[in-house]
Amino acid sequence: MSERKPVRHLLGLSGGKDSAALAIYMRDKVPEMEYFFTDTGAELPETLAFVDLLEDLLGKEIVRLNSSKGFDHYLKLHANYLPSAQQRWCTINLKLKPFEQFVGEDEIISYVGIRADEPHREGYISTKPNIKTRFPFREDGLVRDDIIRILEESGIGLPKYYNWRSRSGCYFCFYQRKIEWVGLYESHPDLFEKAKEFEKFDEKTGKRYTWSQGESLDELISRKDEIKQKFSIENKKKNQNNLMNVLLDDDDDDGEACLICMK
């Protein structure tokens, strides 16, 4: 009779603050934990640097998973239709499939960083019967302030992209707000240019495929002062002057965003 394989404990890092804090929180509770990061090939440099730092802090390898084929391949497969909140083929192909391959048929407990103060979020619930999901922050009642404290006390702090963007994920992610596209333009002009190259105008149908709703990135950036001004007026109304706090609030606000990419 063959011996049953032991249950594997997995914790996926997205490059976001909650999964990072969860890794630190669980480090001594589940010493056999396996950490992984699914790299789409389009991650921000700040995210990659944060994952490297975290690996040193945890003192354990964070396995990098990659899809066997990149974004360009799947874009072609989808007739050059950019992914969107309604057609999120990017997450399925670049994040979920590599994760499910990594898991195989093993019995898995997957740990997800959804907090007690965001009960509306579901996380990635696998349809595979061998993957069970646990939410330790929710089970133990930890909220956003606890997560910030865990990161600060560990010395790692918040990922650096919080200076201009509220979430990890691909540099061209369609979940970005207009102000974050301005942030990408100012922080990483090369990546902004690469994102522009994916936008299309179909002369036959007259249809445009743009990352940001209603305008191309060129059009968006031509109104960058207006976008910045609007953002600053909105935040004054909320009595919020600190950009990082605003972005942290945004991060918590979006129940639609891609948890496996950004949590």
Ligand code: SF4
């Ligand atoms: S970060 Fe955004 S663009 Fe990248 S896989 Fe996730 S949803 Fe898609």
